Amino acid sequence: MAELIDGRLIAKELRAAVKAQVEVLQGYNVVPGLAVILVGDDPASEIYVRNKGRAAEKVGVAAQTIRYAADLSEAEVIAKIAELNADPAIDAILVQSPLPEHMNEQHIQEAISPEKDVDGFHPENVGKLFANRHGFFPVANTPRGVMTMLHHEHVELAGKNAVVVGRSVLVGTPMFALLQRENATVSLLHKYTPDALRHQLLRQADIIVVATGVPELIKAEDVQPGAVVIDVGINRMEDGHLVGDVDFAAVEPIAGKITPVPGGVGPMTIATLLETTVELAAQHHDVTLEAGWQNI
Amino acid sequence: MAELIDGRLIAKELRAAVKAQVEVLQGYNVVPGLAVILVGDDPASEIYVRNKGRAAEKVGVAAQTIRYAADLSEAEVIAKIAELNADPAIDAILVQSPLPEHMNEQHIQEAISPEKDVDGFHPENVGKLFANRHGFFPVANTPRGVMTMLHHEHVELAGKNAVVVGRSVLVGTPMFALLQRENATVSLLHKYTPDALRHQLLRQADIIVVATGVPELIKAEDVQPGAVVIDVGINRMEDGHLVGDVDFAAVEPIAGKITPVPGGVGPMTIATLLETTVELAAQHHDVTLEAGWQNI
Missing domain, CATH: 3.40.50.10860 (Leucine Dehydrogenase, chain A, domain 1)
Incomplete structure (x- = not known):
């Protein structure tokens, strides 16, 4: 039985940390x-x-x-x-x-x-991320929120084998950069990755992040015992219920930690958007704040 | 016995293609x-x-x-x-x-x-690469030269498993982007990748690109039969002779194609720098040129 990573709870803590930062700025x-x-x-x-x-x-x-x-x-x-x-x-x-x-x-x-680009989509900010620039610049909020979850759960990244499935500019590509910046070894999989190669690379992973929009793509045989599984997908099925990109019922007994859908990554995006907004405000007014996730 | 990828020859062809483009511009x-x-x-x-x-x-x-x-x-x-x-x-x-x-x-x-950034190091150009922007923009010349070699040798990339060792902003990081842009599945390894994980990922690779500055890091047991091995390293040993990041004598009998050191990737960098210079000139004057590597 995997430990559930409760995105609602972490997002709530993050919003409280952001609120405290807003109060600092009000000063x-x-x-x-x-x-x-x-x-x-x-x-x-x-x-x-x-x-x-x-x-x-x-x-x-x-x-x-x-x-x-x-x-x-x-x-x-x-x-x-x-x-x-x-x-x-x-x-x-x-x-x-x-x-x-x-x-x-x-x-x-x-x-x-680029100084007001809260989504981190401007090429200059994307470039700073991949060119390993120091200092603060905005990064896409969903993958940044995933990093906050991993930090909150004390998931070790350095030296670990991470696999990101999906290479969108919004999620998968910056996710790759954020994980490798913390010294994980990262593989980026996408729709042209043959099934056999996907299964092979996934089965070796310590950390899996999936953002494909393919309902329940990741099956039990894709996950090694104890792996951390982060599901960014949220797909509405014909009968109206929501499923992620991970076959939760099958994977949950094998994984070490896993995010549910809903209630996993979803709540983190808006909380992280607010975190980034506050950081941009601090930067514009030359106020030094601690990073939000360090407070939670 | 691997087929040798002759960088001197490919660079010569590329320079001839660039010269032809310069003549078009002179018109x-x-x-x-x-x-x-x-x-x-x-x-x-x-x-x-x-x-x-x-x-x-x-x-x-x-x-x-x-x-x-x-x-x-x-x-x-x-x-x-x-x-x-x-x-x-x-x-x-x-x-x-x-x-x-x-x-x-x-x-x-x-x-x-960014419009004159022939090395492709400006964050805006790095960002365009990772944000999958269309149209021409400059990209770091060494990894771009490696792509020219792979194209010249008709190495299939889509659906293949590629491993890049070394994550410098000059070589490894843009190399990752260029390979994955052509639909290879790419893993980026670096100094925090544990030895066992490095060996494991390398042994599964169809294409290996190494740019670490560690002499002869890649051994026979790291290479599966038939793999394409591109060695960006160039290290001068105490006795004065040059070696790459690949143990050439050990790997050459196993690989499908391999670059020697010297005479592999080295000659491509300056030829590609000239290719990029000519493309920038064409862009500044609204002249449409065919890409150099398509001509060779």
């Missing part, structure tokens, strides 16, 4: 400001954006949501971003995905100032 | 310009810089070397870079490593305009 007359741009009326995006706003409010981050109709031009979004880049009350800018098809996501990501 | 009245900044009097750097200048001249690239004494300030180097960034005759800027200890290499790398 300097700084209120961290987050701007969320939402284009169109995708119902899932509406829910995410509302949840982000509520979570921000609870920790004392001033969040504003800027809503646009789906037929807005790319140039208008970019003009709004330029305005937010110049606004001293805004520390963090987030453009909710997905964008309407007539917009180029890369143009929009690159319009956000 | 548009464009002469690619490369500026090399050399600070101090490190004798090895002197030789590298001289070789770069000669190779540039032979393919029709206008190269200038700017020499400074070792006690120059960082600000003066950065001022010179700003001048070169603004100079329309210069398409590519390279600062020879190592720099004197009082200079911060990262500051200097970031001072070079």
Whole structure:
């Protein structure tokens, strides 16, 4: 029986740590400001954006949501971003995905100032991560949240064999960098990895992080006894229930530690977004804070 | 007996392809310009810089070397870079490593305009590589040269198991990205990888790229029959002879293809530097060229 890694609990601790940091900033007359741009009326995006706003409010981050109709031009979004880049009350800018098809996501990501790029998607921030730059810069929040979970659970990384399945720019690719930066040996698997090679590499892993969007891809035979299994996937099945990218019922008896779905990685993303927002605010006002995960 | 991958021959073909591209550019009245900044009097750097200048001249690239004494300030180097960034005759800027200890290499790398960053070290270019950006941007020349060798030798990458040993920002890290971009499954090993794990992962690899600076680290038992072995290392032994990071005599009978040292990866770096210089020039003047390696 694996130990469950309780994302709801860790996210709650992280939000409390972030709230304490916000209070430190208030002592300097700084209120961290987050701007969320939402284009169109995708119902899932509406829910995410509302949840982000509520979570921000609870920790004392001033969040504003800027809503646009789906037929807005790319140039208008970019003009709004330029305005937010110049606004001293805004520390963090987030453009909710997905964008309407007539917009180029890369143009929009690159319009956000790297200093306010709370999602860590700007090539300059991605590059700092892979070029092993020192100092603070924003990193994609979901993989960063996974690192917080691993630290919270005291999972040893240095010298360990880690396998990341899925190479998205949002999760798998920065996850690779964050694990190897802490001296794990990391393999990055993806849709062109043959099944036999995937099974072989997974079975040797001490730490597995899966972010593929393939329901229950990871089976019992993919996991060695005692492995730490982090499931970033969240897939809604036809009957409405949610499953991860790991066959939880089969893997849980074998793994050493495992995240459930829901209640695992999911709650960490917004908490980490707030952590990054507060760090950006601290940087903009030259205030030194301790990293959130070190406090929890 | 492995097939030898002859870097001298491939580099010669690449230089000829680059020369042909320079001639295409001349038809548009464009002469690619490369500026090399050399600070101090490190004798090895002197030789590298001289070789770069000669190779540039032979393919029709206008190269200038700017020499400074070792006690120059960082600000003066950065001022010179700003001048070169603004100079329309210069398409590519390279600062020879190592720099004197009082200079911060990262500051200097970031001072070079990403559009003239022929080494591909600027975080924005590193980020484009790892964020899977489309279109041309410069990539570190040594790993890019390794890709040219693999393409030249028709080594299949998609679906293959590749292991990169060494995670430097110059070689191993971009090598990882370039291999996985062509759909290999890649593991990145480094000095914190335990010996047993290194042996295990290497023995399963279809393609091995080694860039560690550890003489003859890779032994016969690390290589499965038929594997492609690329040795980026070049180490001068006490008696003066050069060895790679692979125990060539032991591995050569087992590998499918292997690069010798010297005469393997070494000659590719300068040829690829010229290829990148010409591509930057083409980009600055809106001329479309075919990629060099596609011509050879």
